[in-house]
Amino acid sequence: MNTKTNVLNNLAPSVKKADKALDMAAIFWFLVALMGQWLFVYYIIVHFGGAAIKGDTESWNDSTISGHVPGDTIGNIVFAMHIFMAAVITFGGTLQLIPQLRKRALNLHRWNGRIFIFTAYIMAIGGLYLVWVRGATLSLNGAWAITLNAAAILIFASLAIRTARAGNITAHRKWALRLYLMVNGVWFFRIGFMAWIMINQGPVGSTENLDGPFDLFWSYANFLLPLAVLELYFYTQNRTGTKGKYAMAGILFLLTLLMGLGIVAAFLFMWKPYL
Numbered sequence: 556m557n558t559k560t561n562v563l564n565n566l567a568p569s570v571k572k573a574d575k576a577l578d579m580a581a582i583f584w585f586l587v588a589l590m591g592q593w594l595f596v597y598y599i600i601v602h603f604g605g606a607a608i609k610g611d612t613e614s615w616n617d618s619t620i621s622g623h624v625p626g627d628t629i630g631n632i633v634f635a636m637h638i639f640m641a642a643v644i645t646f647g648g649t650l651q652l653i654p655q656l657r658k659r660a661l662n663l664h665r666w667n668g669r670i671f672i673f674t675a676y677i678m679a680i681g682g683l684y685l686v687w688v689r690g691a692t693l694s695l696n697g698a699w700a701i702t703l704n705a706a707a708i709l710i711f712a713s714l715a716i717r718t719a720r721a722g723n724i725t726a727h728r729k730w731a732l733r734l735y736l737m738v739n740g741v742w743f744f745r746i747g748f749m750a751w752i753m754i755n756q757g758p759v760g761s762t763e764n765l766d767g768p769f770d771l772f773w774s775y776a777n778f779l780l781p782l783a784v785l786e787l788y789f790y791t792q793n794r795t796g797t798k799g800k801y802a803m804a805g806i807l808f809l810l811t812l813l814m815g816l817g818i819v820a821a822f823l824f825m826w827k828p829y830l
């Protein structure tokens with residue numbers, strides 16, 4: 556046995572442990588995110604769906620800028636579709652990430668993936684309509700930020716489908732995960748915003764029109780920060796040694812705790828009052 560093989564054999568158990576730590580951190584992140592996303596879906600169904608069933612679409616306005624506008628039939632239809640699809644895409648997205656479902660029900664993964672990507676396109680385009688045609692935005696900065704989010708959704712969706720069709724699973728996995736985070740930008744916005752308020756015990760750097768310094772930062776960072784963390788995760792998975800993997804696992808663990816705080820706060824103070 557040569558020296559190189561000896562070194563590799565000695566390293567193997569510690570590398571495996573570091574890989575395991577990183578996997579565990581990713582699983583912990585996913586389980587907390589899953590809980591938070593299902594709570595968001597629950598809020599969407601009960602608040603918006605419940606009101607629609609009762610014929611009380613006026614009450615959509617309790618939590619939005621312009622949910623139901625009398626006389627604006629097209630805008631109201633686009634909004635209703637946006638809300639219905641928000642529940643579909645948020646729930647469907649979580650299913651795509653469950654490895655057991657991918658392994659045991661590949662057809663479900665494929666069909667759910669197609670629905671996810673189709674829904675992502677419609678939501679991004681419909682969202683742009685709501686922002687730029689209907690004017691459902693509080694600030695110009697917020698409008699540009701979510702426009703960039705929509706552009707990323709459209710581009711990443713195309714790349715996720717193209718790589719899947721080409722059978723390039725490694726690239727597909729990466730583009731699909733990037734798309735998943737872009738689609739959840741609006742969710743991260745709410746979670747991060749509430750975590751910030753909890754930590755500061757108030758809306759520091761935030762105004763009613765969402766044009767304070769924190770709002771400016773978070774309107775872009777809500778989707779760019781998770782994307783940066785994902786890229787770091789990909790990098791650590793493939794290239795760094797044990798130290799890098801443990802560091803990444805630690806970062807992910809801490810971010811998950813922060814995300815958990817945001818989820819609890821968003822549920823209690825943003826969503827529960829409408830349930």
Ligand code: HEM
Nearest residue numbers: 618619620621622641678679682683685686691701705738
């Ligand atoms: C693809 C993932 C998306 C999800 C899951 C989602 C979800 C939602 C939800 C749940 C609402 C209702 C507001 C609330 O009570 O929380 C909403 C409203 C809205 N969304 Fe989205 N959305 C997504 C993407 C987008 C995109 C990409 C844009 C813009 C390009 C956008 C623009 C809007 C606008 C303008 C409203 C109306 C805001 C109001 O009137 O208050 N959405 N969205």
